Amino acid sequence: MSVKRALGVAAIVLGTAVVSGVSQAATYAYVSNADSQDISVFSLDESNGALAPVQTVAVAGTVMPLALSPDHLRLYAGLRSKPYRVVSFAVNPLDGRLIELARAPLADSMAYVSTDATGRYLLSASYGGNLLAVNPIGRDGVAGDVQQTVKTGPMAHAIRTTSDNRFAFASVLGADAWLRLKFDAANGRLADDAAPAYSLPPKSGPRHFVFSPDQRFTYLIDELDGKLHVLAFNRAGDNVKPIQTISILPPDFSGDKPWGADIHLTPDGRFLYASERTSSTLAAYKVDTASGKLTRIGTYPTEKQPRGFNIDPSGHYLLAAGQLSTSLSAYRIDRKSGALSAIGQYPVGKGANWIEIVRFDGTNGN
Template sequence: MNAKRVVGAIAILFASVSVTSASQAATYAYVSNADSQDISVFQLDKSNGSLAPVETVNVGGTVMPMALSPDHLRLYAGVRSKPYRVVSFAVNPLDGRLIELGNAPLAESMAYISTDATGHYLFSASYGGNMLAVNRIGGNGVVGDVQQTIKTGPMAHAIRTAPDNRYVFASVLGSDAWLRLKLDASNGQLTEDAAPAYSLPPKSGPRHFVFSPDRRFTYLIDELDGKLHVLAFDSTHDTVKPIDTVSVLPANFGAGTPWGADLHLTPDGHFLYVSERTSSTLAAYKVNPSSGKLTRIGTYETEKQPRGFNIDPSGKYLLAVGQLSTNLSAYRIDGKTGKLSAIGQYPVGKGANWVEIVEFNGTNGN
């Protein structure tokens, strides 16, 4: 890192903790572009959902999964070309720009990364390496070396902590398993249960999952069979029981091969959205607050092969990208019905696959 970058990084470290009420609230979106090997940065106008380009940051490798630190002042980007690594960026709350703070090795090509609730550990899942891994994160928010690897069945795909940060869950596509691992928060060590937390039907291919804001439900999308699972989550024991299974496929899907991808809940937990890559669609569902069950609202065409999308912290806007598209589509979410309405398209790089969105309120930085 050159002297100019060091000075800039130090400035961001101070800015991240000294944003005052004099600054304006702002929302920023980050899109990783695997084939362009860069990250597109936008500012989101919360009054109308439009996007303004801020910068494009070269990463120098096949950048794919990203994760924000719990305080939203760091962005971590996983590189899936050799040398496998994670890049730690400082997020400037004043303009959304990124400053690279450091690189650290990843144990393999990682399809998914996330942090624990304290921001002390980075978890990752490797589709090709059939493993999970843990990296320590320093007090400055910069990821350090790998401290643990755990072998799994074939094609580990996602890893996240439970809301209480006592356990980590991971989906393993090739063994149709959703694993539970005990987290020792004092040292970041994971200990896997002898049996999966939830076993899925053969050739389901569990992929991404989310916990509801009220901690009562878990939603898990399959990659291979076009299904979405609703699980009751026992937050006392961190266990689940199946409630329902619905299709993510559009009514006119035909004889194609299902290819489920991503899912996200609105922050209030009222609506759930999923992406399906074969049909290049987003499906919208209304969540029953009592039972957690889903009622389909509609299906929306989106960017080609939509591997990733996300919802802004206000719950008003959804941003979607496609691996075979060089545009991002922005949608307005109707707060009463959950229906999507298109706002516009915005240029991104090639192989766009992941979206992270952060909001700073201008009072205390986030």
């Protein structure tokens, strides 16, 4: 399908959604499967957490990082096989299906993609290329060609902007650094600061991170040492202060080395979860929203080598994939304790590694 025709089809679909409205609230999950080179699409029943297959979308490349636009009407998929590309999809709010709109070059093999707060720019981090990059996103929601690259230390792993769009932060695994870069939202330009926002102990390997809903705290998971860091962010002074470091490893951990992967908060910020690949477990924590500090709730077995997981927008369910598993596990989150209870397993493709979840509220948006 040509770009022009794809945009036309997407406009018709989205226009229908605006006119008729989605009949009821609907939640959809997207799972990237690197080895089978496709994306699994599911609908999620909010009443019980059950998943139903909707679509399998071939992407003809090693698909890994995914990112949703702020309005949730676009999904961006990064391909880590040559030629390195970002695929822009329209998300149909009527049934969750994806419509491919276009492909554009990425600066390298990107381990992470995200949008800025406005959805006008796609930011990415390259583990192998040791760089960050920016692609513009057009008014049609389609990502364009690379407009900027910024060199980092070895193994850049993740990049996210703050909610006010003043800064982008990036973790650089090989440099044990968490970078702060000023972000010019008017033209999508990153300006690197001379010193990291936070320097971690040697061989920590900072990987993914999330901001608390009020943006007062950042939770940063290490890949190499089994640790999770809580950082306080002073937005007035633009500085970062460490307030806690806690283990993600199960009490009976017996592997050769830790292998931290992903981290997510419930939307209300009350519970946090982290995945550890060597033990194939999820660690759960209660968050003191006043201090940002964490208290361990428990450890839960999950799919083998859980590189990616996510939490639905209601905060009731957690979905986890394993890179060495062809199943997706669904869990119910206890709203009082944060404990997880397994409620189902569902087939996905090979090399499942990333999950994004979107909810449409039953009118014409989310």
